[in-house]
Amino acid sequence: MRIAFGADHAGYELKERLVEYVRSRGHETIDVGTHSLDSVDYPSFGKAAAQRVLDGEADLAVLVCGTGIGIGMSAGKMPGIRCAMVSEPYSAHLARQHNDANALALGARVLGPGLAEMIVDEFLQTPFEGGRHARRVGMIEQPADES
Template sequence: MKIAIAADHGGFSLKEEIKELLHKLGHEVHDFGTSNCESVDYPDYGLPAAEGVSEKRFDRAILICGTGLGMAIVANKVPGVRAVVVHDTFSAKATRQHNDSNVLAMGARVIGPGLALDIVSVWLETEFEGGRHQGRLDKIAAIEQKYCK
């Protein structure tokens, strides 16, 4: 799987740990930065990763900031992106099964690295169930078409 990853200064260290896991699992990873813990603005890093998913250059993206919230807000402005903030494995599984999420956002100041790595693994291995959930995604796409002109 081709995965984009990005973080601001608050998520830099966790991003580096997640990158190691992704490589071990055999995924192709493109790192959109940041490259250290110096203060930066999360939209500058989250947006290009989300655009890559929207443009189908990447299958999914993982975004990390202090809470995950800012990154998810930025990513969800991009058509075709279904970004979710996840801080537990149940939600990681459910959002793939029911929402076909394609961008995972996490907060490095909210969860520790062990749980974050578990979340990433569950999120990557869980498939979308389709069926009744597809109709809901179609409604979301219609909302995007209405407002993203």
């Protein structure tokens, strides 16, 4: 699998660790930045990583900021991105299995690196179940006035 990573300055160190971790698991990575602790704007990096998924350059995206909320909200506004902001492995599992999430947002200030690795493992190894969930994912993708 090819995974796109994006983070702001608050998520930089955890992103760096997760990029190496995912590579050690045999996956390819695309790192859109940031590449330092200098202050940057999280929407730019969340959208850049999500765009790699939309363009077919990456299968999934992993996004990191202080809480995971801002970067996840930014990516989730992009049509076709289903971003799950989670803080434990079970939700990451269900986000993939039931919601076909294609982006994962994590908070570097609220998660330890070991727990973040466990969450990423669940996210990457869990397939979408389809079936009754496919109809619901289709509903998520519809514009609000068509629901």
